[in-house]
Amino acid sequence: MSQQKQNATAKDAVALLTSDHDKVKTLFREFEKCDASHQGLKHDLAQQICMDLTIHATIEEEIFYPAVRAETGEEQQVDEALEEHGTIKELVEHIRGMATGDGELDSTVQKLRECVEHHVTEEEQEMFPRVRQSDADLAELCEQLQDRKEELEHDFGATPVRGNNTAEAEGERSATGQAGS
Secondary structure, three states: OOHHHOOOOOOOHHHHHHHHHHHHHHHHHHHHHOOHHHHHHHHHHHHHHHHHHHHHHHHHHHHHHHHHHHHHOOHHHHHHHHHHHHHHHHHHHHHHOOOOOOOOHHHHHHHHHHHHHHHHHHHHHHHHHHHHHOOOOHHHHHHHHHHHHHHHHHHHOOOOOOOHHHHHHHHHHHHOOOOOO
């Protein structure tokens, strides 16, 4: 089984999706911590956010939302979530087309963050509790979501921006005598 493949080992579909939400929230916070002298890192973080959101939206749309419809009958809630995904996808595509140092990056990422936070709040406070109360096999759904997520990560050539690149960027700033923190 793929328990080690998920950072915070998810035991069910809701836990897996919540873990994805937490990861993207962390990336948004890291993006905000970067100042104007870190345009390359900001651009890379924005691209990482976009890739993670694309993968997350895909697994929700292909696997989770159909299960929500089938198990809870929540047509309106799923339709609203799909509509929100549409708005998020438009912003993601806009960000993907931006070059390093683009003056619109900060404001566009902020708009994306606001949309994502609204969407996440609705899912976590309304949709997820209903799914937990349903007869859905959340462990089986988790396996399906994880398998598809791994396929998509492979297809996208997913390599995290966080960690190594952040350390390298800070090392480069220290080596060139720039103040970093």
